[in-house]
Amino acid sequence: MSEVILDVHGIAYSYGAVPALGGITFQVRPGEMVAVIGPNGSGKSTLIKCLNRALRPRVGAVYLDGRDLWDYSLRETARRMAVVPQETVVEFDFTVAEIVLMGRQPHLSGLFRREGRRDLAAAREAMELTSTLHLAERLVSSLSGGERQRVIIARALAQEPEVLLLDEPTSHLDITYQVEILDLLTYLNRLKNISIIAVIHDLNLAAQYFPRVILLSGGRIVDVGPPERVITTPNIRKAYHTEVLLSRHPASGRLLVTPLPRRRAGEASGNPRPAVHLVGGGGTAAGLMEAMFCRGWKVTAGVLNRGDLDWEQGKLLGIEMVEIPPFVPISDEDHCRNLALVKRADCALLANVPFGQGNLRNLYALQEALADGLPVFLVDENPIEERDYTGGEATKVYKRMVEKGACLVPSEASAIEAIRGRFAEGLTFSG
Amino acid sequence: MAIPKAGARTAAPSAGPGSPFAVLEGKKGRARILLLLLVLLLFTTVAAAVGVGAVPISPSELLRVLGLAPGSGSTADPVKEAIIFQLRLPRVVAATLVGASLAVAGAAFQALFRNPMADPYVIGVSSGASLGATLAMLLALDFRFLGIGAVPVLAFAAALVTVVLVYHLAKTGHVVSTFTLLLAGIAVGSFLSALVSLVVYFSGERLHQVVFWLMGGFGGANWSYVQVAVPYFVLGAGVIVFHARELNLLLLGEETAGYLGVEVERAKKLILAGATLLTATAVSTGGVIGFVGLVVPHAVRLIGGPDHRFLIPASALAGATLMVAADALARTVLAPTELPVGVITALAGGPFFLYVLRNRKKMRFFA
Ligand SMILES: Nc1ncnc2c1ncn2[C@@H]1O[C@H](COP(=O)(O)OP(=O)(O)O)[C@@H](O)[C@H]1O
Ligand SMILES: [Mg+2]
Numbered sequence: 001m002s003e004v005i006l007d008v009h010g011i012a013y014s015y016g017a018v019p020a021l022g023g024i025t026f027q028v029r030p031g032e033m034v035a036v037i038g039p040n041g042s043g044k045s046t047l048i049k050c051l052n053r054a055l056r057p058r059v060g061a062v063y064l065d066g067r068d069l070w071d072y073s074l075r076e077t078a079r080r081m082a083v084v085p086q087e088t089v090v091e092f093d094f095t096v097a098e099i100v101l102m103g104r105q106p107h108l109s110g111l112f113r114r115e116g117r118r119d120l121a122a123a124r125e126a127m128e129l130t131s132t133l134h135l136a137e138r139l140v141s142s143l144s145g146g147e148r149q150r151v152i153i154a155r156a157l158a159q160e161p162e163v164l165l166l167d168e169p170t171s172h173l174d175i176t177y178q179v180e181i182l183d184l185l186t187y188l189n190r191l192k193n194i195s196i197i198a199v200i201h202d203l204n205l206a207a208q209y210f211p212r213v214i215l216l217s218g219g220r221i222v223d224v225g226p227p228e229r230v231i232t233t234p235n236i237r238k239a240y241h242t243e244v245l246l247s248r249h250p251a252s253g254r255l256l257v258t259p260l261p262r263r264r265a266g267e268a269s270g271n272p273r274p275a276v277h278l279v280g281g282g283g284t285a286a287g288l289m290e291a292m293f294c295r296g297w298k299v300t301a302g303v304l305n306r307g308d309l310d311w312e313q314g315k316l317l318g319i320e321m322v323e324i325p326p327f328v329p330i331s332d333e334d335h336c337r338n339l340a341l342v343k344r345a346d347c348a349l350l351a352n353v354p355f356g357q358g359n360l361r362n363l364y365a366l367q368e369a370l371a372d373g374l375p376v377f378l379v380d381e382n383p384i385e386e387r388d389y390t391g392g393e394a395t396k397v398y399k400r401m402v403e404k405g406a407c408l409v410p411s412e413a414s415a416i417e418a419i420r421g422r423f424a425e426g427l428t429f430s431g
Numbered sequence: 432m433a434i435p436k437a438g439a440r441t442a443a444p445s446a447g448p449g450s451p452f453a454v455l456e457g458k459k460g461r462a463r464i465l466l467l468l469l470v471l472l473l474f475t476t477v478a479a480a481v482g483v484g485a486v487p488i489s490p491s492e493l494l495r496v497l498g499l500a501p502g503s504g505s506t507a508d509p510v511k512e513a514i515i516f517q518l519r520l521p522r523v524v525a526a527t528l529v530g531a532s533l534a535v536a537g538a539a540f541q542a543l544f545r546n547p548m549a550d551p552y553v554i555g556v557s558s559g560a561s562l563g564a565t566l567a568m569l570l571a572l573d574f575r576f577l578g579i580g581a582v583p584v585l586a587f588a589a590a591l592v593t594v595v596l597v598y599h600l601a602k603t604g605h606v607v608s609t610f611t612l613l614l615a616g617i618a619v620g621s622f623l624s625a626l627v628s629l630v631v632y633f634s635g636e637r638l639h640q641v642v643f644w645l646m647g648g649f650g651g652a653n654w655s656y657v658q659v660a661v662p663y664f665v666l667g668a669g670v671i672v673f674h675a676r677e678l679n680l681l682l683l684g685e686e687t688a689g690y691l692g693v694e695v696e697r698a699k700k701l702i703l704a705g706a707t708l709l710t711a712t713a714v715s716t717g718g719v720i721g722f723v724g725l726v727v728p729h730a731v732r733l734i735g736g737p738d739h740r741f742l743i744p745a746s747a748l749a750g751a752t753l754m755v756a757a758d759a760l761a762r763t764v765l766a767p768t769e770l771p772v773g774v775i776t777a778l779a780g781g782p783f784f785l786y787v788l789r790n791r792k793k794m795r796f797f798a
Contacts, residue, residue, distance in 0.1 A: 054686055080691030089684050092737050097451045102680060106692030113676060120452050127451055136451030159691070 004066075005030045005195050006163055011060035013043075013049055020046045021219040024060070025385075030162065031193040032191040037231075038216030041242045045086060047216065048167045051197065055306050062224045064163070064309055082156035086167035088148065096143070096151050097136040100127055105159030115184040126157035129191070132183060146177030151186065157192075162189075162333035170205065176346050178202070182209045202246075207231055207255040216238055227254055233318030246316035260294055272423035277369075278340045279352035279362045283309035287411050288351055288379075293317050293348040295416075300341045302362050310351075330361040338365045347375040347421065349415060354387040354396035363397050366406075375422060376406040379415050386402070438705035445452040446650035451683035462741040465699030466736070469748035477527065478751045481519045485766065488515060517653075524770075525652035526758040527751040528660050529717040532667065532709035533749075534750025537724030538731075538742055539671050539706040543699060544609050547675075550725035551710040554616030554703075558623035565630040565641050579724040581717035582644065583656070590711035595620060598703070605696060609685075646771030647757050656716055663712040668747065674698055682737065693710040720773045722780025723750050723757075730783070735798025755778075 006028040014019040021043040028034055036284075038046050049055040051062055053069060062069040072080075082103070082134065089147055104119040113122075127133045127205045130150045133142065140151060149169060156164055164370040166185070170178035189196050190237060196205060200206040206213050208225035215230050222422050223230040235243045235255075236365035245258040275298040285301065286309055292299045301321040304311040305328065314321045324330065338361075348369050355363060370376045379402070387403040388394040402408060441613050474522035482488045488511055490495075536551035546554065553559075563585035566572075597619050599611040627645075635639045643650075671678075679696040680688040689695045713720070727750045728742065735741050757775040764770060 013492075052690060054450070054689065073692075074694050075688065075692040078690060083687075085684075085687060085690070087684075089682075089687075094679075094682075094737060095454065097455055098738065099683075101452070102683070102691060105680060106674065108676075120450070124451055133451055137454045155691075288730040302681050 002027060004053065005032075005064070006197070007063035007066075008051070009061050009063065011057035011062060012056055013046055013050055013057050015046075017246040018221055021050065023048075024221055026221065028163075028195050028197060028222055030195055031189065033189050033196045033198075033214060035198055035210035035213045036216060037113050037200055037202040037203060037206050037213055038222075040218040042239070043219040044216055045167050046199070046219070048083075048165050048199060052081060052165050053077055055233050074362050075106045076088060078159055080161055081165065082153050082159040082161035084149075084164070084166040085168050086171075088152055093141065095128075095136065096132060096138050096140055097123070099140050099151055100132070100154045103155040106159060111356040121287050122160055123158045126154040129157060129188060130154040131147060142417065144177075145173050146180060149177070149181055150184065153181070153188075157188065161194060163195045163197070166196070168199045168201055171201050180204060188190065195242075201364075203231055203257040204255070204330075204358070207257065210397075212322050226389050231255060231257060233316065237318070243296075245290060246312070247290060247317070257413060259338050260296070268427070271295070272420060274346040274419060274423040275300070275344065276419060277345035277348045278351065279303075279353065279366060280310045280349065281305070281308055281359055284353045285310045286313040288349065289317060289319065291416055293319070295420075298306075298344060298345075302341065302361070302365060303334050303339045327358075329358045335361045335365060338362065339368060341368070342369045342373070342374065345351075345374070345417060347377065348379045349419065350379060352379045352381040352387070352412075356389040360390055361395060363394055367397055367401055370401055370404055370406055376401065377418055378402070378406050378408050379412060380408045381411060451659075452623060458712065458736070458738075462738075462745075466741070466744055466748065468746055470638075473527070473748050473752045473755070476755050476759075478607055480523050480526075480755045481515060483759055483763050484514075484519065486511065488512055488519075506569060521654045521657055522649045522652045522658050523755055525660065526718055526754045528657065528664050529713040529720065529751070530723055530750040530754025531718065531747040532664055532713040532750075533618055533709035533720065533754075534731075534746040535668050535743055536669055536706040536709040536713070537750075538728035538739070538746045539674075539702050540724075541728055542682055542739065543702055543706070544613055545684075546681065548612065548725075550721075551706065551713070552620070552719070552721075552724070554597050554612060554707075555593045555620035555623060556590045556707060556710040557714060557719045558620040558627060560590035561588025561627045561645055561719055562623050563587070564715075564718075564729040565757070567628055567639050567718070568641050569630055569634050570645065571608070572639075580651070587715035587727075591707065593623065594703075594707045596726050606763065607699060607701070624793050635647050643771055644718045647720035647772075647773035647776075648761065648769065648771050649717055650762075651770060652716070660712050660716050663708050667705040667708035667712065668743075670701055671709075672743055674702050674705070675743055675745070678702065678739040679737070717754075717772065720754070720776055722776045722784065723753055724785050726780045727753060729774075 008024055008026050011021065011024045012019065022049060026133045032261060037048060040046050046055065053074070056070060056131065064072065067318045069077065069258050095390050100123045100301055101115060101119070104115055104123060107119060108115065119424045125219065127136065130153050132147070132150050132154050133274065135151065139238055143151065167358070170181050175183065185196055186209060187197065188194055211226060212224070213230045214224045215235055222239050223235050229248065234246060236242065243260040245260055247256050248254065249256055273296050276292055277300045278288060279302040281304060282290070289299055290313065301310065301314050301319055301320050302326060303322045304314065306323055307326045311321065311323060320343060322334055322343065342365055349368050350418060366376055384395050384398040407418060408417050457774045458685045478490050478493055482490065492511060493515065496515050500784050533551050537549070539554055540549040541547060542550060564582045567585040570584070575583050576584045597612065597615045600615040601607050601620065617714065631638065631641055677688070677693050680691055681698070686694045728746045731742055731745045731749055735745055753776070754772070757772050757779070761772045761775050761783055
C-alpha cells in the first residue's frame, strides 16, 4: 500500500456551464480522518461525488492507491471504497440483514453469486461493529434515523473498504445520534485503519472529531489542515461571510465555534459599535475581548506577547494586535505601533492587569492617549497597588490618569456598560 | 483510549442459529415453499383449463393421453387426443407464456422505474404493437413467417421499434434517465395510440377483428406460436432472473447501486431489453392484455416481500396461473361465444388494484 491512498489532483467539475468545483488538490493517507466543511453550495457534495465516481471530473484526476480511479471497474472500486450517501431511500420492505448483505455485492462471484461463509461473516462483523446486530430482522423502513444511519454504515463496512466517504452523515440526526455516529466513525477508523472523508455541517463536530479539515468555498479550497489552523475567524468570514466567535474550551482546550448575529442587526437597532483599544495580558483581557467582539465592536489590542492567553484569544477572534515574542520587553518600535492603534480607537480600556517592567510601557501609552483627549476606562477589580511590580511607578502613573479624568470601573461587566453608555449618549447628541 | 466493544467480536460468525442471517434462511425456506405451491397451483389450473370446454376431459384422461399415467395410449380416444393436443394444450401453454412474460416484465419495470404504477406497457410497447397489428389487419397483409401470421409478426416488430425509438429519445450521452424514459414512453405511447384509433376508425368491416385483437385473446394460438415464443421468453426471462440482485440494488436508488459496484447503465439497458422482449412476445402472441403485469407483481410482493430473487419466479408462476384461468373463463363463461381475455383480467384486476391502492401504506415498497 502506498503512502497516499487517495490523491486528488487538480480536479474541476461543472454542471453544464456552471462551475461547481475548481482546482481541488489534496491527498489522504491511509487511516486518515478528514472533514470537508464549507457553506451550502460550496461544492462539498460535488467533491464527494467526484471521489466516488458518481461524477467524472472535467479536469484533473483522482488516484486511488496510485491508480486512476476511473481505470478501476465499478466492482473493484466498490471493494476498496464505500459510500454513505446524503439521502437514503428506505421505503421498501427489506430487512436490516438483507440491506447489510447487499454490501457484499462487489465481492460476490460465480454464476449465481451466492453469499458464502466469508460474506456472512463480513456482514455480521459489520453489524457487530455498528451495534445493529439486534436489528437484523427489523424492516429498514421501521428504524429511527440514527439506527438507519448505522445500518447504512454497516452496509458500507460489509464492503470491507479502505476508504469510506460520507456526505453529511449526521445532518438529519439530533445531537445524541450525531455524536454516536461520529464516535462510531472514529472507532472504525482506529480499529480498521479505514480512511474516512466526511462532509460535516457542524464546525464544532468537525473540529472535535477530525484531525484534518478541508474548508471549501465557492468550489475552491480555502484552507486544509488541522482544525485549529483552518477554522479561524478570517477563514470562516471568507468562506461563510459570517462572523463567528472562536474560543477554546477551558478544560479540554477544544475549539468552540459560536456563530454571531449579523452585524447589520446591531446597526439597525441603533446600538453603538465603538472601536475599543484593549490593554491586557495573561488572560485578564480575554473575557472582555470576547464580550466586545460579540457585540460587534471593533476591538484592537495593545502589546501582547505571543503565546499569552490574551494573544491566543485575539488570534482566534482575528483581532488586530501589536504582538511581540514571548518574554521580551516592549521596544520603542512596538510602543509606537501600540500608540498608532490606540489613536485609531474611540476609547481605550485597561484590563485588571498586573504591571512589571516588561509591560509598563502599555500604561504610558494609555497615559499619552488620555492626554490626547481619548476616553480611557480602567477596570479596577484589584487596587493598582496590589498589581504593581514596578516599585510604585505603575501606581503613580495610574493615579495620575484617574486625576486627569480616566474612568474607573469596578468590574468587566461595568466596563462594558460604561463604554456602551458613553457612546449611546454620543449617538443621541449627534442625532 | 480504550476501544469500546472490542470484546464483542470474539464469537465465530456463522449462519447457524442465533446468527443474524438465520431469519434470512427461514425466509428463503418459506420462499421455496411458496414457489412450490405456486408450481402446484399452476399445474392444477392447467389441468382444469385443459379439462373444461364443450368436451370435458377429466384429469385422469389427460394424464393418460399425456403418457403420465398407467395404461397410456391404449385406451385414449383419438378425438379427445386431438382436442387436447391440437386445441387446448397449445392455447394453455401460450397463455402460460404470456402470463408469465407480462408478470415478469411488470415486476422488472416497476423496480427499474421505482414506480408502482409501471406495467409492461409503460414505455409504449403496447401502442407500438397495436399499431403494427392493426395495420397488418387493415391492410389485410397475408404472409407467414416461421408459421406465424402477419399480425403477430408486425406487432412484435413494431413493439421493438417503438422501444428503441423511446430509448433513443430519452438518451443523453451514455446515460438514460429512467424518469425521462418514462416520460418519453408516455409521449410516444399516446401518439401511437392516437394512430391506432385512426386505424380503428378506418377499419370498416374488419372492426370486430381489430377490436378483438386489441382486447387480447388466445383464440388463434397454435404450436407454432408457442415454438416461436419460447426462445424469446427464455432469453427475456433469463436476463431478468440473472439481474435479480441488480433489481434489488436498483430499488435503493441508481446512485447507491453504483456505489455497490453495479454497472448501472449496463444493467438498466439489459433489464429494459429483457422486459421489452418479454412484453413484445406476449403482445404479439395474445394481444394487449391489461392488469396482469401491473397487479401480479404487487400481489406477490405483498405476500413474499421485495426480493427479486423470489419476486421474479413467483410472479412468473402467478401470472401464468392467472392468465390460464382467465383464458379458461373467457372461452367457457358465455360458450360458445368467446370473451376477450383482456376483459376478464381487467374485471378481476381492476378491483384488486383498487384494493392495493387503498392499502399502499402497508406496501412500503415505494414512497
Ligand atoms: N445536479 C446539479 N445540477 C446543477 N447544479 C448543481 C447540481 N448539483 C449541485 N449544483 C450546484 O453546484 C454547486 C455545489 O453544490 P453542492 O456540491 O451540492 O454543494 P454543497 O454540498 O456544499 O451544499 C451549487 O452551486 C449547486 O447549486
Ligand atoms: Mg451537499
